[in-house]
Amino acid sequence: MTQDPAEPPRSAYDGPPPPPPPxxxxxxxxLAAAKAGPEPTPSIETVNESxxxxxxxxxxxxxxxxxxxxxxxxxxxxxxxxxxxxxRVEEDFGLGHGIEELEGTVIASGAADIxxxxxxxxxxxxxxxxxxxxxxxxxxxxxxxxxCRHTLNVNxxxxxxxxxxxxxxxxxxxxxxxxxxxDFAGKRxxxxxxxxxxxxxxxxxxxxxxxxxxxDAHAESEYRGVGEVQTRRWxxxxxxxxxxxYAADVYQVERQVKYTVDDLTMEGxxxxxxxxxxxxxxxxxxxxxxxxxxxxxxxxxxLVGFNSEKRDLNVAELKPKLEDQLxxxxxxxxxxxxxxxxRGVRWEQESIAVGGSRWVAMxxxxxxxxxxxxxxxxxxxxxxxxxxxxxxxxxxxxHPKLLLASITVGTVLEGIAAALLVASA
Amino acid sequence: MIDLAQTLPQVLAQLxxxxxxxxAEDSPVWLLLAGPLGGGAxxxxxxxxxxxxxxxxxxxxxTLISAKPVQGGETRVDHISRTxxxxxxxxxxxxxxxxxxxxx
Ligand SMILES: [Zn+2]
Ligand SMILES: [Zn+2]
Numbered sequence: 001m002t003q004d005p006a007e008p009p010r011s012a013y014d015g016p017p018p019p020p021p022p023x024x025x026x027x028x029x030x031l032a033a034a035k036a037g038p039e040p041t042p043s044i045e046t047v048n049e050s051x052x053x054x055x056x057x058x059x060x061x062x063x064x065x066x067x068x069x070x071x072x073x074x075x076x077x078x079x080x081x082x083x084x085x086x087x088r089v090e091e092d093f094g095l096g097h098g099i100e101e102l103e104g105t106v107i108a109s110g111a112a113d114i115x116x117x118x119x120x121x122x123x124x125x126x127x128x129x130x131x132x133x134x135x136x137x138x139x140x141x142x143x144x145x146x147x148c149r150h151t152l153n154v155n156x157x158x159x160x161x162x163x164x165x166x167x168x169x170x171x172x173x174x175x176x177x178x179x180x181x182x183d184f185a186g187k188r189x190x191x192x193x194x195x196x197x198x199x200x201x202x203x204x205x206x207x208x209x210x211x212x213x214x215x216d217a218h219a220e221s222e223y224r225g226v227g228e229v230q231t232r233r234w235x236x237x238x239x240x241x242x243x244x245x246y247a248a249d250v251y252q253v254e255r256q257v258k259y260t261v262d263d264l265t266m267e268g269x270x271x272x273x274x275x276x277x278x279x280x281x282x283x284x285x286x287x288x289x290x291x292x293x294x295x296x297x298x299x300x301x302x303l304v305g306f307n308s309e310k311r312d313l314n315v316a317e318l319k320p321k322l323e324d325q326l327x328x329x330x331x332x333x334x335x336x337x338x339x340x341x342x343r344g345v346r347w348e349q350e351s352i353a354v355g356g357s358r359w360v361a362m363x364x365x366x367x368x369x370x371x372x373x374x375x376x377x378x379x380x381x382x383x384x385x386x387x388x389x390x391x392x393x394x395x396x397x398x399h400p401k402l403l404l405a406s407i408t409v410g411t412v413l414e415g416i417a418a419a420l421l422v423a424s425a
Numbered sequence: 426m427i428d429l430a431q432t433l434p435q436v437l438a439q440l441x442x443x444x445x446x447x448x449a450e451d452s453p454v455w456l457l458l459a460g461p462l463g464g465g466a467x468x469x470x471x472x473x474x475x476x477x478x479x480x481x482x483x484x485x486x487x488t489l490i491s492a493k494p495v496q497g498g499e500t501r502v503d504h505i506s507r508t509x510x511x512x513x514x515x516x517x518x519x520x521x522x523x524x525x526x527x528x529x
Contacts, residue, residue, distance in 0.1 A: 188475050199478070227499065228513045250503035256496045262489035265516065275481065289480035325484055331521040332485040337495045344516030351528045394470075395475045402471055410464025417456035417511060 013330050029338040044093050044360070046165035048086070048297050051155035056301045058082055064128075064151040070170045070386075073294075075301050086296035088168040095360060096293070098261040099216045102356025105315065110157055110165030110298065111213055111361035113314045118160040120310075124152045137162035138310050141300035153300030161211075161311045164268075164361035167302045170207055170386045177367035177384045178202045180391045182365040184382055189200035191405065194395040195374065196327040202369055207386065209303060209363035210284070211268035211311035215320060217357035218260040221330030224349040227253040227341035248343055255334040263292045263327060266318055268311035268361060273321075280380050280394040287385040287392050290364045294387075308363060315359050323352050371396070485521055 055065050058077035065078040074083040075272035090096050093108065120138040125131075128150035135143045141154045156161040172180075181202040189197060265288050267273035267281075275281045296302075327350055338345050365386035372379050373396045382393030405407070473479055517523050 028480055079459035100499060126481055191471055191475060222528075226513070227518075228505070231504075243509065244511070246505070246508050248505045248508070249501050250505060251499040252502050253499045254497045255453075257492055259490055262491075264484060264488050277478075280476075280478075282481050283477060285482045285525050286477070286480040288484070324522075327524065328521040329485050329488070331518075333490070333492045334495050334497070335518055335521070337497070338518050340499075341513075341518075343511070344513040345518035346515040347517050347525050349526050349528045350524070392477060392480060394477055397475045402468055405471065406464040406468035410460045411469040413463035414457070414460025417459040421454075421456055 025246060035304070043106050044165070044358075045111050046093060046298065046360075047157050048299060051153065053127055054152040054155060055127045055150065056153050056155065056299060059084060065149075066151065066301040068169050068302045068306075070173045071111055073169045073171050075299070083305065085169075085304075086299045088293070089295050089297055089360070090100055090293050092297060093165075093360075095216065096262075099262060099356075099358070100218050102216065102218060102358050104356055106356070106358040107315055107317075108165040108358075108360045110163060111156075111315060111359045112159065114161030114312060115159040118158060120160060120162065122154050122158060122188055126150055126152060139307065141303045141308060151301075151304070155300050157296065157298075163298060164211060164311065164363050165298060166360060167209065167298055167363040168292060168295040168387060169302050170306065170365040172367065172384065172386045172389055173368070174205065174207065176389070177205050177207075177386065179368070180384050180389060181205060181382045181393070183368045184308045184391050184393050185395060187397040189402050190295070191397055193373065193398045194378075196371060196396045199371070202382075205367050205369045205384075207306040208366050208368050209306055209308040210272060210366050211309055212290075212294075212362050212364050213266050213268050213311075213313070213315070214360045214362050215264045215266065215322060215357055216262055216327065217322065217354055218258070219326045219330070219352060219354045220256065220258045221292075221327055221350065222254070222256045223331060223334060223347050223354045224252070224254050225345055225347035227251045227338065227345040228343035229341055230343050246343075249273070251341070253338070253341070253345055255337060257330050257333045259329065259333060261326070263289070264322070265289055265292060265326075265364075266321060268313050269309055270312050272309075273313060278378075280378065283381045283392050283394050284366065284368075284383045287366065287383050287388075290385060290387050291307060292362060292364070295362050303363070306365070311361060322357065323354065326354065327352050369393075 001007040054063055057064055058066060058080060060082040061077060061080040063079035065075055066075050067078065069076040069083065072083060074085045076083045080281065121134050121136050123132055123134045124131050126145040126148065128145060129148040131145055131147045133143050133145050133152050135141065135152065135154050137154055137158065137160060144150070145152060145154050150239070154163060185192070185200055186358075228248045228250055230246055230248050235244050236244045267285065272281055272284055275285060330352070331347070331350070367384040367386050369382040370379055378396070380396055382391065382395075384391045517525070
């Protein structure tokens with residue numbers, strides 16, 4: 001991590017831009033070229049070849065009755081109890097290294113563009129008895145053969161965006177999730193909507209794998225604005241009052257910073273990514289981050305017994321959000337260099353250059369309790385990160401109760417204030 | 426009533442810094458704002474505690490970030506010799522997500 005001395009001068013900031021040099025191309029030209037060119041094709045192949053036929057057999061006894069055992073995070077054979085796991089993608093696909101050397105947009109095969117014309121239904125020929133078995137990939141990744149009870153898994157990546165590169169297995173059990181949800185709601189009973197309290201059944205919690213894109217990137221951002229340093233402070237007597245005055249130096253401030261981000265995580269479903277006042281999606285966003293370094297190669301057996309949601313956002317659609325988050329990260333990085341400006345800094349301009357990014361699609365595990373408020377249709381969630389246990393939620397509030405409490409507090413404070421006034425008069 | 430004991434101390438702890446300036450203010454008539462302000466703050470704090478509308482993933486802090494030393498500079502361009510403002514207008518140095526004009 002040393003400063004690169006061969007950094008070219010940032011000509012764009014030193015007044016009017018000079019005529020463009022013949023080579024190398026400027027950042028703007030490179031960006032324009034990147035925008036004009038075709039979207040890059042996947043450059044990390046993540047398909048789990050050994051599972052192509054849809055049958056995930058226990059390596060010990062050959063049974064297909066395989067599912068996740070949450071307490072260990074391993075796959076377990078329900079027939080012989082043998083436990084094993086897929087390899088971590090971090091090492092398998094070399095995701096931990098080379099962030100600084102990334103060039104352009106590197107996309108793993110499971111994060112490739114979704115194709116709307118590809119059906120959600122995948123049909124397998126059962127390897128056990130030859131029957132045809134269908135799986136609707138919009139919600140499930142497994143199905144049982146009706147005839148011979150073999151479990152068939154969607155393990156082959158299909159271009160409909162249903163199969164990600166990696167999956168982070170559930171770790172918290174359902175009982176642990178219920179306890180956390182109960183605790184969260186329990187602390188928020190007094191002002192909760194009466195109906196919510198009556199209808200609250202945390203056992204209805206659902207284990208859901210939500211689609212995310214996990215991004216490594218390196219970037220450089222720049223910020224320009226105005227900062228003020230206090231030079232003097234004095235008080236003047238005006239009538240009965242003392243008035244404080246200040247004198248200050250005004251500076252034009254400029255900051256640049258280069259950085260890498262490792263495993264920045266973004267919602268891959270447009271519904272979940274839409275964080276607005278009309279929904280409570282921010283709750284699901286708040287339980288990030290996950291220990292994404294422990295994600296393993298895709299194997300649909302990890303999904304047995306859980307729901308899953310399909311990704312519907314492509315890399316190109318999330319690039320503006322990446323730039324936005326990188327700008328915020330850069331702002332937070334330079335904030336430590338502003339202590340001199342004790343009257344504050346007002347940023348007015350900013351820029352970002354993403355040198356390279358790598359995108360991997362992952363299923364991440366969430367326990368979700370949801371409650372639809374009847375009066376306004378709002379869907380409230382209590383979400384538990386099924387790896388870290390972080391819990392966040394939205395509990396519908398009874399406004400009459402809350403108003404009554406506020407008026408009570410206000411009245412008590414007003415009473416104290418009046419008493420103090422009378423005493424000081 | 427268990428949750429009353431859990432909720433109210435939390436609310437009062439957050440309320441205290443809001444109310445302290447009133448006690449210190451010279452002009453005691455300001456004290457009369459304590460009622461409406463305290464009531465409003467109570468409403469807002471409890472609502473936030475239940476609905477968490479202000480929460481989101483703090484990726485600036487909770488992502489693995491490795492930054493090189495910050496570069497840059499500053500030039501003195503002006504002097505304010507007398508103002509009652511105790512800080513700069515529009516300070517956004519800690520509002521990392523408030524976007525400003527993109528220069529490219
Ligand atoms: Zn077995
Ligand atoms: Zn069969």
